[in-house]
Amino acid sequence: MKQGLQGSPRVPAQQRTVDVEVPRERGTAPTGVRGEHTHCERPIPQPRAVVQRSSVRGQILDALRTALVAGELKPGEVYSAPVLGERFGVSATPVREAMQQLALEGAVEVVPNRGFRVVERGARELAELAEVRALIEVPVMLRLARAVPAERWAELRPLAEETVRAASSGCVATYAESDRAFHRAVLSLAGNEQLVQIAEDLHRRSQVRHGRTDLVADASQHAALLDALTAQDLDAVRALVGEHFAGAS
Known part of the structure; x- marks a missing residue:
């Protein structure tokens, strides 16, 4: 023990x-x-x-x-x-x-x-968690892309930048918290607190240890996602979110 x-x-x-x-x-x-x-x-x-x-x-x-x-x-x-x-x-x-x-x-x-x-999480469980996250968050982000004005997405830039700094530090725990904060801020724009809580619970379950390179690559997707949301590029939003969740597994 x-x-x-x-x-x-x-x-x-x-x-x-x-x-x-x-x-x-x-x-x-x-x-x-x-x-x-x-x-x-x-x-x-x-x-x-x-x-x-x-x-x-x-x-x-x-x-x-x-x-x-x-x-x-x-x-x-x-x-x-x-x-x-x-x-x-x-x-x-x-x-x-x-x-x-x-x-x-x-x-x-x-x-x-x-x-x-x-608990030990195997590859299959992590893949299942990624799939569930995508099923919940992708439709919400597509809806937000159509409805949220560009200036609101600009307000989230500092959070995206913070995830990059946290990833560059190599501290997994620091990055995990900043990553959750970014996703929580995006989903909060939907105005559904139950959605935010469920998504955050799934997020915690799916977070595992990464090497520094993986953290930086993961963090860089946040800025790209904001670009796609601002441009209302629905295909890019769908692809980026799917890739982001798949990388977490």
Whole structure:
């Protein structure tokens, strides 16, 4: 079993998970989380405790997603919440909650009494994900090409340029985030939040490690896509999106 992540940041002390006793109405049962001590603790208002827990869990979730994309968490390996929690400087609870979210996203799977195994994605699964992404996003982008004015596409140029800089740095995790930000901005123009969420979930599932050359080639397609969208060149949009998704697999 792995002993944690190399160079993983520790969560600041003031944001670490704390054991609290949540005030409750008379006659109701205690609501303490399993494994947390609730005796001799000064009560903290519930909203404050919830915000702190959510903040820590969110930080851990972001760190774990980065580690997955960067390959620090190896496919097929099993990682325990207590060991990862020690590495991050937090209790096992927010790590376990973050891992459960990753399990819902299909990035890891639960191994009873051991922890979480990082899912290995084969070529067939990646190809299927690329196909589903294309089925969802290509029709939307074709519709946007017909309806969105050129100045709106110009506003997305900085995001496309940022993906190129991120790719040139060779940092897979940095590029993955900038790539998602670009696609999220494009699809947001459709005004359908459910579409954006589903597309982003598929995007996360399909992101795998690439060499630096692949990253740069992938990033260069963003500017070309904006050119095609601006020119309302539907054939070019269709071809570029299909090639872009196929390259991600």
